[in-house]
Structures are given as C-alpha cells and as structure tokens.
Amino acid sequence: DHHTVGGDLPAAFAVVNPQRPDCEYPDKGLCGTAVAFRLGELVGRELGVDLVDLYDMLDLVALASVADLVPLSGENRILVAFGLKRLSNTKSVGLRALLGVAGVSPGKVTAGRIGYQIAPRINAVGRIGAASDALTLLLSDDSVEAHQLATVLDQANCDRRDEDQRTLDQALEDLAVSFDPNKDFGVVLAQRGWHPGVVGIVASRVVERIHRPVVVVAVEGDKGRGSARSISGFNLYEAIAECSKHLTRFGGHQQAAGIEISAGELEAFRLAFNEAARSRLTHHSLQPVLSPDLDIKLEDVDLELVHWLSYLGPHGIGNPTPVFRVQGVGVRASHIVGENHLKAELTTSRTRLDAIGFGLADRFDLDSLSSGKWDVLFRLERNEWQGKVRVQALLSDLRPTS
Incomplete structure (x- = not known):
C-alpha cells in the first residue's frame, strides 16, 4: 500500500505493492484496500468474470481510503468519489448499522463524516478492543447481529476517547516540564501505563499544539511501542530510518510511522530523533502558517x-x-x-x-x-x-x- 517499502521483501510468490521501486503502476498512493480492489479487478478481467459485485464494494474502498489518510488526489479521488455514491446506497448490512450508530444518514455520507464519525468507530476496536468485531460487522448479513456489533464499536469509541484524553493530559504535563521550543525540533514522549492503541492519536494532538514532529511511546516492561506524526515538509520515515539503530522495528511513510523500541534505548532515540529533526528543519519552518486559497x-x-x-x-x-x-x-x-x-x-x-x-x-x-x-x-x-x-x-x- 502507501507505506514505504523496507529493504527486504517477503519470500512470497508475488508481492503487490505500488511502492516497490520496480513497480511501474502510476499512482503510488493507494491504501491496502484499494490495492486489493485493483488486483481483484485485474483477476476478474483475466477470468472474464462480471465485475458488478466487485464495484458494489467501492463503498469499502472509500471507507478505507479516507480512514487510512491517503491523499485524495488522482486515482484515490476517483475511487472515493464513486465509493461515496455506493456508500449512500450500500448493500452492506454492517455498514448500514454502523451509519446508524454514528448518526449519519445514508444519503449524507461525505469524506468528512467518514473521517470523523465512521472510521473512528472501526479504528477504536483495533486500538483498544478486538479488531475481529469490526471485520465480523462488515461481513454480517444479519441486521440483529450487525446492530449489536455496531453498538460494541460505538462503545469502544467512547472508551477510546476517554483513554485519548487521559494520555493527552499526561503528555501535555510532560511537555510543560521538559519541552524547550528553542532546542526541541523533534519530540519523543514516553510513559508507562499508556495504551499503545491511542498513542498515534495523541501524537497528532501534540503536533497540533507544538507544530513539531512527535513520537509518543507506550512502555510496558522492557519494551515500548510508539507512533509518530509529522508536519508539512518533514519526511518522518527518513528521519526515523536515520535513528533506526536504536529501534527494534519501524515502518511508515512521510507523515506517519510506527516504532518498537527497547526501553533502555529511549533516551538515545530521543536525542537522535531531535538531531535528525534539527538537521532538516529551521525555526521558520516550525511556525505554522495558514494561507487562503x-x-x-x-x-x-x-x-x-x-x-x-x-x-x-x-x-x-x-x-x-x-x-x-x-x-x-x-x-x-x-x-x-x-x-x-x-x-x-x-x-x-x-x-x-x-x-x-x-x-x-x-x-x-x-x-x-x-x-x-x-x-x-x-x-x-x-x-x-x-x-x-x-x-x-x-x-x-x-x-x-x-
């Protein structure tokens, strides 16, 4: 999908990813669902299969593309535009139930409503619940089961918001003590007791406050799992790759990334990430600017x-x-x-x-x-x-x- 490909590819029969350096597919920004859709379209054409059922699933492509924060330009914009029309009249029992608990009328589905009302409920069970509940909901053809599962997702989203706020409050308390805007160009926040499922959202909120690339790490035992979010003009993946000797694992793209790290490496990573940011950013680039069209x-x-x-x-x-x-x-x-x-x-x-x-x-x-x-x-x-x-x-x- 749209994530940057690492050095080694899996030893699979085929690895389909537009981000591969040897892939000639023109649009590199497709999310995983859109890649699966295009692959299914190609296989269907080769087999001479009627693709009408596949095109009915454009509602899922639109949902995934918006939820995964891919650029809504080029091919993605076309897929989401047609997907929104499908979503307004979706045949999916699960999606209809989810629209209901989110308070979104089927005829008024927009990319904004997906991003703020629908996708967070699916993401919530992946962060602090059982992701299988979301999958079961999307596959369900039973309205009673779908309503029950949609309610589970809705409650998980409420719980996720509470956890978000608790973690954000603690992160801002840490910032108030440790943050020096003249020295800290890239910020790493870490604490025990934070839920790894909400650190990405909290990182985004902290970026909004201080307009710097931010990594938030949830520490448990001797390991940490973190999420990073960037600002415009700063390639987060490159900066984290530069600090990768301190990490167990990492992946992502220019604007967002995930890491795994040993707790003992946190301080060294904090210093290295700040240095990587300082080498790429100036005080001027750390000033947020709003420009009218x-x-x-x-x-x-x-x-x-x-x-x-x-x-x-x-x-x-x-x-x-x-x-x-x-x-x-x-x-x-x-x-x-x-x-x-x-x-x-x-x-x-x-x-x-x-x-x-x-x-x-x-x-x-x-x-x-x-x-x-x-x-x-x-x-x-x-x-x-x-x-x-x-x-x-x-x-x-x-x-x-x-």
Missing part, C-alpha cells in the same frame, strides 16, 4: 457557491477544502458552545454569515471580538438545522484588520 467578499457567499464547490471534492489530505479570506468584517453575537467552540456572526453593512470555530473559543476574548474589524479565514459548508438550510463558515483563524 482565495479572497472573497462576504456578499459573494451563498448556497449556490457551496453547491459548485462540492464538485471539487471529495476533500481530505491531498485535496483540502478551499480556505477563503474576508477582510474588514465585523464579528457579532460571539459566544461559546459545547466544549471550547466559538459561535458568531460575520457581518458587513449588507449581509451576515453564521460561523463556528471548533476549539477556538479559548484563543479569543469574546468582548474584544465585537469591537473593530477582522480578517477571517474559513471554509464553507451547507448546514441544515431544524428544517432550515443555510451557509455556515467553519472558522480557521481570525486577526484584527491592519
């Missing part, structure tokens, strides 16, 4: 624009949702909703636009938002609430107009 006027935002923008999807890694900037607008009626979410209206003398910024509330003084003019970065979505359909801005950031 287009400046627009608030008056140009309407449901018709959102409709035409939908043709640019499906969106995700490699094909992000367009980011717009409006300048010199007012911010009115700002208040906090849920956990740390900022709700407000963007206004001009001629129009207004509903807006929400997830996780942004603690970054701004609500009283100061209502005074002066602001430059705002946002994405757009079609929002349905209590039978009303309107445009909503998903806030990325705000700054006072200069």
Whole structure:
C-alpha cells in the first residue's frame, strides 16, 4: 500500500505493492484496500468474470481510503468519489448499522463524516478492543447481529476517547516540564501505563499544539511501542530510518510511522530523533502558517457557491477544502458552545454569515471580538438545522484588520 517499502521483501510468490521501486503502476498512493480492489479487478478481467459485485464494494474502498489518510488526489479521488455514491446506497448490512450508530444518514455520507464519525468507530476496536468485531460487522448479513456489533464499536469509541484524553493530559504535563521550543525540533514522549492503541492519536494532538514532529511511546516492561506524526515538509520515515539503530522495528511513510523500541534505548532515540529533526528543519519552518486559497467578499457567499464547490471534492489530505479570506468584517453575537467552540456572526453593512470555530473559543476574548474589524479565514459548508438550510463558515483563524 502507501507505506514505504523496507529493504527486504517477503519470500512470497508475488508481492503487490505500488511502492516497490520496480513497480511501474502510476499512482503510488493507494491504501491496502484499494490495492486489493485493483488486483481483484485485474483477476476478474483475466477470468472474464462480471465485475458488478466487485464495484458494489467501492463503498469499502472509500471507507478505507479516507480512514487510512491517503491523499485524495488522482486515482484515490476517483475511487472515493464513486465509493461515496455506493456508500449512500450500500448493500452492506454492517455498514448500514454502523451509519446508524454514528448518526449519519445514508444519503449524507461525505469524506468528512467518514473521517470523523465512521472510521473512528472501526479504528477504536483495533486500538483498544478486538479488531475481529469490526471485520465480523462488515461481513454480517444479519441486521440483529450487525446492530449489536455496531453498538460494541460505538462503545469502544467512547472508551477510546476517554483513554485519548487521559494520555493527552499526561503528555501535555510532560511537555510543560521538559519541552524547550528553542532546542526541541523533534519530540519523543514516553510513559508507562499508556495504551499503545491511542498513542498515534495523541501524537497528532501534540503536533497540533507544538507544530513539531512527535513520537509518543507506550512502555510496558522492557519494551515500548510508539507512533509518530509529522508536519508539512518533514519526511518522518527518513528521519526515523536515520535513528533506526536504536529501534527494534519501524515502518511508515512521510507523515506517519510506527516504532518498537527497547526501553533502555529511549533516551538515545530521543536525542537522535531531535538531531535528525534539527538537521532538516529551521525555526521558520516550525511556525505554522495558514494561507487562503482565495479572497472573497462576504456578499459573494451563498448556497449556490457551496453547491459548485462540492464538485471539487471529495476533500481530505491531498485535496483540502478551499480556505477563503474576508477582510474588514465585523464579528457579532460571539459566544461559546459545547466544549471550547466559538459561535458568531460575520457581518458587513449588507449581509451576515453564521460561523463556528471548533476549539477556538479559548484563543479569543469574546468582548474584544465585537469591537473593530477582522480578517477571517474559513471554509464553507451547507448546514441544515431544524428544517432550515443555510451557509455556515467553519472558522480557521481570525486577526484584527491592519
């Protein structure tokens, strides 16, 4: 699949991987499910088999591609686009049950909803439960069994979120004591008692906070299992390969990796990984930057624009949702909703636009938002609430107009 191939290939009859240096397949970014799909397609054609049943399984290809965070460009974008259409009318009893517990209407499945509502429930049992439950669910043709298994996945996801938060809180406590932004370009966090199934998610959250490549390791006995996440422009696989003498095993790609390590090697690996990061990054590259795709006027935002923008999807890694900037607008009626979410209206003398910024509330003084003019970065979505359909801005950031 899309992971970087190691030095030695298995002694198998055939090893099918577009990442092989000797493979001429043009699209190297397919996830494992998409590789299996293409292989099945080829075998079916060679045997003269009707492929209609295989194409019905494009819903699984879309699900896997989004869940595995492959770039949604080129061939992946095509497979996911058609897969989403299949998923909206899926024949899979298990997927229908999973959509139900996730609160996703079959006709409203998007790549975003797969990433945030559906895939986490499948991943949860692989992280802290029995992965076989997810497989059994996807293979089930019994609605009662499927509902029971979907409920198991839903509960596992709740438990996983609790474990995520506990581990993240402890990781941030460690950072508060040990992290030096002037010296630490690559960060390794390790602790006993952490669950190896959530360290990847926690690594991603820490990267969001400090904008540096991060490795989080769960230690048990004399061994550690860890996950690493990167920032844009930093090849994580290359950096970890450079430190591989300290590792028992490792694998991954440019943006994410997994490692196994002896507990006694952790400090040496921490120093080596930081040095590998320092040799590749500058202080400037450690400053996160948000760049708009287009400046627009608030008056140009309407449901018709959102409709035409939908043709640019499906969106995700490699094909992000367009980011717009409006300048010199007012911010009115700002208040906090849920956990740390900022709700407000963007206004001009001629129009207004509903807006929400997830996780942004603690970054701004609500009283100061209502005074002066602001430059705002946002994405757009079609929002349905209590039978009303309107445009909503998903806030990325705000700054006072200069």
